[in-house]
Amino acid sequence: MANSALARGDNLKFATGNDAVVQVRDIFKNYGDVEALRGINLEFERGKLTTLLGPSGCGKTTLLKIIAGLVPATSGEIRVNGRAVTGPGPERAFVFQDFALMPWATVLRNVGFGLELKGMPAAERDRTARRYIEQVGLAGFEQKYPHELSGGMRQRVGIARAFAVNADVLLLDEPFSAVDEQNRRKFQEDLLRLVELEKKTFIFVTHSIEEAVYVSDRIVLLSPRPGRVSQIIDPMIDRSASPDDIRRDAGYLDVVEEIWQGLRQYAE
Amino acid sequence: MQMSVSPAKLDNGIGASKEAPPTVLEAIRTFADERRSFWIVVSLLVLFVAWEIAGRIPISFAFPTFLETVSAFGELVADGSMHNAYFLTLQPLVLGVVISAAVGIGLGVAMGLSDKAEWLLAPVFIVLQAAPMAALVPLVTFVYGIGLTAKTLAVIMLALPVIVLNSYKAVRHVNPSLVDMCRSFQGSRMQQIFKIIIPDASPVLFAGLRLGIAAGFIGVMLAELLITPTGIGDLITYHRSVANYAHMYAAVASIIAVSTLTLAGLQYVEAHLLRPEKRRK
Ligand SMILES: Nc1ncnc2c1ncn2[C@@H]1O[C@H](COP(=O)(O)OP(=O)(O)OP(=O)(O)O)[C@@H](O)[C@H]1O
Ligand SMILES: [Mg+2]
Numbered sequence: 001m002a003n004s005a006l007a008r009g010d011n012l013k014f015a016t017g018n019d020a021v022v023q024v025r026d027i028f029k030n031y032g033d034v035e036a037l038r039g040i041n042l043e044f045e046r047g048k049l050t051t052l053l054g055p056s057g058c059g060k061t062t063l064l065k066i067i068a069g070l071v072p073a074t075s076g077e078i079r080v081n082g083r084a085v086t087g088p089g090p091e092r093a094f095v096f097q098d099f100a101l102m103p104w105a106t107v108l109r110n111v112g113f114g115l116e117l118k119g120m121p122a123a124e125r126d127r128t129a130r131r132y133i134e135q136v137g138l139a140g141f142e143q144k145y146p147h148e149l150s151g152g153m154r155q156r157v158g159i160a161r162a163f164a165v166n167a168d169v170l171l172l173d174e175p176f177s178a179v180d181e182q183n184r185r186k187f188q189e190d191l192l193r194l195v196e197l198e199k200k201t202f203i204f205v206t207h208s209i210e211e212a213v214y215v216s217d218r219i220v221l222l223s224p225r226p227g228r229v230s231q232i233i234d235p236m237i238d239r240s241a242s243p244d245d246i247r248r249d250a251g252y253l254d255v256v257e258e259i260w261q262g263l264r265q266y267a268e
Numbered sequence: 269m270q271m272s273v274s275p276a277k278l279d280n281g282i283g284a285s286k287e288a289p290p291t292v293l294e295a296i297r298t299f300a301d302e303r304r305s306f307w308i309v310v311s312l313l314v315l316f317v318a319w320e321i322a323g324r325i326p327i328s329f330a331f332p333t334f335l336e337t338v339s340a341f342g343e344l345v346a347d348g349s350m351h352n353a354y355f356l357t358l359q360p361l362v363l364g365v366v367i368s369a370a371v372g373i374g375l376g377v378a379m380g381l382s383d384k385a386e387w388l389l390a391p392v393f394i395v396l397q398a399a400p401m402a403a404l405v406p407l408v409t410f411v412y413g414i415g416l417t418a419k420t421l422a423v424i425m426l427a428l429p430v431i432v433l434n435s436y437k438a439v440r441h442v443n444p445s446l447v448d449m450c451r452s453f454q455g456s457r458m459q460q461i462f463k464i465i466i467p468d469a470s471p472v473l474f475a476g477l478r479l480g481i482a483a484g485f486i487g488v489m490l491a492e493l494l495i496t497p498t499g500i501g502d503l504i505t506y507h508r509s510v511a512n513y514a515h516m517y518a519a520v521a522s523i524i525a526v527s528t529l530t531l532a533g534l535q536y537v538e539a540h541l542l543r544p545e546k547r548r549k
Contacts, residue, residue, distance in 0.1 A: 070448050088452045100449035104467050104545055114453040117463070145545035165453060 019046045021169055021201045022067060027076035029062055036062045038226040040076070044169070048217040049195050049202040053209065055263065059227030060205045061097070061173055067203065068094045068171050080169065090118075093162035095172040099154045101146040107133060108142040110157050114165035132160040135197075137190070151178040152187065163194070169201045177207065188215050189243055209263070213237065213255045214246065221262055231262050332514035337521060340514035349503065350522065357488055357499030357523075360416055364423025365484045369477055372428050376435020376476070380469070381461065386436070397429035405490050414496035419488060422495075426487035427480040434476020438469035474538045478531050485527045 020043035029037040036059040044050050052060045065071040067078055069088040077084050080091055088094075093114065101110050109116070112129035120128075133142055136156040146154055155175050162170055175191075176184045192215055195202060206212050212219050213235050221231040235255045237246060246252055300306045316334045323333030332340070344350040375393075379386040405422050412418040442465050450464045466473075492501020500523050507516040 065448075068452055070452055088454050090454060092452075094449070094452040096445055096449060098445050100443075100445040102446065102464070102467070104470075113449075117450065117453045117455040117459055147545060 020044060021046045021081060022203070023077075023079040024063075024067065025077040025079065027063070027066060027078070028074045029059065029066060029071070030074045035226040037066075037073075038228050040227065040229060042220060042229060044201055044203055045218075046168075046201050047199055049204055049215055050218045050220060051204045051206055051212040051216040052220050052222060053206060053212045053259065053263075054222030054227065054230075055224050056207070058222045058224050060222060063222075063227065064094075064171050064173050064203065064205055067169075068092055070094070090165065091168045093165050093167035093170055095155075095158050095162045095170065095175050097173040097175070097177060099146070099151075099158045099178075101154055101157055103146050106143050106145060107138060107149070107157055110146065111160045111164055114161055118165070128164055129160070132164045133157075135163070135194070136160045152180075152183045155179065155187075159194075163198065167200070169203065172202065172204045174205050174207065176211070184211070185243070191215055192239065209256050209259050210247075213252060213259065219259065221259065233259065330511075330513045332517050336514040337517045340512070341518035341522065344503070344515060344518055350519075353500045353503045353519070354526075355499075357492065357501070360419035360423055360491070361484055361488045363416075364420045364487065365427055365481055367420070368424050368427035368431050368480055368484065372431030372480060373435045373473060373477070376432040376437075376473075377439050377461075377466070377469075379432070379436040380439020380442075381465070389432070390436070393429045393432045396425075397433055401426050401487070402490055402494075405487070405494055408491075409495040419491040419496060419498075422491035423484045423487040426490075427484040430483050431476050431480035434479065435469075435473055438472030438476065439465060441472065442468045470538065474534065478534055481530060481534065482527065485523070489523065 022042075022044040024040050024042040024044075027037055027040040029035075040063060052063060054060055062071060066073045069078070069085055069092070072086070079085070080089065102113065105113070108126060108129055111133055112120075112125040115125040115128060130139075130142065133139060136159055138153060138156055138160065141149065141153065146157065149157070155178065159172075159175065162172075176187050179187060188211060191202075195215075204212075204215065214237070216235055219233045219235065220229055221233065222228065223230040233255065235252070237249070237252055237255075239246065241249070319337075320334040323331055323336065326333075341350070375385075375389060379389050404425060408418050408421045408425070412421060446464050446468055447460060450460045455463065488499075489501055492499050493505065497505055500519055503519040504516050507513070507519065
């Protein structure tokens with residue numbers, strides 16, 4: 001697996017013209033006096049998984065929520081499929097760091113909630129929800145309530161809900177941060193399987209360098225506040241190998257090391 | 269007081285265990301482990317026994333025993349005076365509570381949803397809640413006489429501020445990430461309010477409603493004791509004036525029981541209708 005070369009977007013405004021689903025143009029965000037994001041320019045390619053990585057408080061969640069249309073940018077523009085957007089839209093679905101499940105609703109209703117809001121008839125909605133519940137490995141838990149599930153299972157509900165609305169772009173904010181290390185690895189593999197299966201665009205926020213390198217097609221490193229794009233890395237991991245082999249692969253380890261060096265300047 | 273209960277229970281337990289060694293004791297034990305009702309019964313039993321003993325000492329010549337009170341209650345039910353009293357007391361109470369609940373939850377939710385409504389209404393209700401309402405109840409009589417209107421107003425004056433302020437607080441403390449979730453799936457404002465905000469706020473809404481109802485009971489009792497001697501208030505006042513203390517206590521205890529049962533009923537309704545996940549706990 002020596003073929004896992006590194007390709008680096010040294011020029012931060014990399015070429016347009018490729019199939020970008022989401023374009024982020026000159027985004028600035030201030031919360032009162034706090035400057036959270038400064039001049040973000042990014043493009044997210046269709047069918048790829050791009051990770052936003054950076055130190056805590058650098059604005060990853062803020063950027064993801066601006067893309068989702070949940071938080072307005074102070075200035076700049078977000079384009080989805082070529083159109084400028086100002087609010088949430090059906091082509092984007094969000095997976096929340098704290099799951100955001102309705103405690104009074106069963107797994108089935110939670111997963112179908114996006115469809116319920118769109119007014120889909122109950123029978124059809126339940127059928128779709130059941131399919132995604134099965135896909136995330138929660139078959140048999142349809143009638144359970146969130147408090148009866150583990151943290152990992154709850155996040156699967158959140159992921160199934162986002163998949164169920166069939167959006168082009170999935171925005172995931174640290175979806176695995178509440179899961180222990182063994183389950184995290186399993187989730188990462190499940191996520192890769194879903195990426196393969198669903199052919200969607202993923203924008204993924206994580207704290208974990210290993211996780212980012214393992215799952216991403218592209219990693220965007222953000223600098224500490226105010227958040228700016230400091231580096232773009234395409235790990236080029238050969239995912240046909242077994243998970244354990246990948247984690248031992250020299251190319252994989254090189255990328256992890258490189259990102260670590262990149263982030264270390266901020267830690268000191 | 270507990271000492272008088274436990275020997276009797278011990279005797280029973282030992283006696284039973286001699287005949288059918290494990291079963292009865294174990295049955296009681298599993299019952300005690302699993303059923304909340306067992307502990308409610310025990311707690312009431314302790315209370316009543318303590319009451320009985322206190323009445324027998326007696327701690328005051330005006331303090332009847334538990335058994336005297338129960339038999340007085342029987343008399344009051346038999347001669348129909350209890351029914352008549354409740355007929356008069358429950359009218360303003362139910363009317364006042366229903367009005368307070370509807371208006372209070374409506375205003376409180378509106379204040380939670382809109383800053384303008386909050387700025388407009390919050391000061392009024394904060395003042396009303398802080399005001400010693402008992403002092404204002406006589407004023408109501410002054411304006412509205414001593415009829416149903418005055419009593420209903422007394423109930424509303426006590427119940428409404430609590431319900432409004434709790435409803436407002438309930439909405440303001442809704443999990444913001446659930447609201448974001450609803451927005452991210454393009455839920456309309458109405459869907460956001462009815463599918464997310466109200467269900468998520470419902471535990472605190474109901475807590476406010478329970479406090480409001482308890483305050484409503486206070487309101488109706490104040491009205492009946494202070495201004496219009498009718499209903500349960502009259503029953504209490506009358507039997508006190510003729511030194512029928514057992515009857516007076518029967519009336520007092522009965523209104524406490526009604527209030528408690530109402531609140532428990534509300535809790536049951538909440539758990540079973542609005543938050544089904546609570547049932548499984
Ligand atoms: N609603 C808000 N009001 C004011 N400041 C905010 C708000 N949300 C975020 N911030 C500030 O903006 C900055 C970026 O926050 P953000 O949550 O986007 O960071 P993050 O990269 O997601 O951090 P973490 O990795 O800890 O989740 C932080 O300094 C934070 O304090
Ligand atoms: Mg974050």
